[in-house]
Amino acid sequence: MTTPAQDAPLVFPSVAFRPIRLFTICCALTVLAIAAAGFFGYVMFGVFFGVGLGLGLINAILVQRSVDAITAEAHPLKRKMAVNSATRLLVISVVGLVIAFAFRPLGLGVLFGLALFQVLLILSTALPVWKKIRSGETTTGEATVPTVGPVADEVSKD
DSSP states (O other): OOOOGGGSBOOOOOOOOOHHHHHHHHHHHHHHHHHHHHHTTOHHHHHHHHHHHHHHHHHHHHHHHHHHHHHTSSSOBHHHHHHHHHHHHHHHHHHHHHHHHHTTTGGGHHHHHHHHHHHHHHHHHHHHHHHHHHTTEEEETTEEEESSSHHHHHHHHO
């Protein structure tokens, strides 16, 4: 008997997520945004941009905690992760939109900060994984699977 997709157990590969590095990058970008916005006379746009980066970082940390908590359960379910993600994204989006609307037009910096953070998050997690794949080995959970050689040929036949 097969398990419905929403009830299938979750399997997450190890991901290179470094919140301290992201925090440092966000702080540097906030300073640059405030300086650039200040040059044009819109310092608060830079501040709101930093708030957007901060909201994105909070979201990413909450994602990490959520994944850790859900996958630590005996039978983690995709449905629980989906509901958690949807709720978290809804809250972050509403907070960002409320700030953008309440402090318009400069409050739109929050949305730009949130958008840029997503790019930063993807780059900061994808680049280390891509480098590892290019070096000839990938990690999936606890097992290491070579991408070249006789074992890789056997894996690709399966």
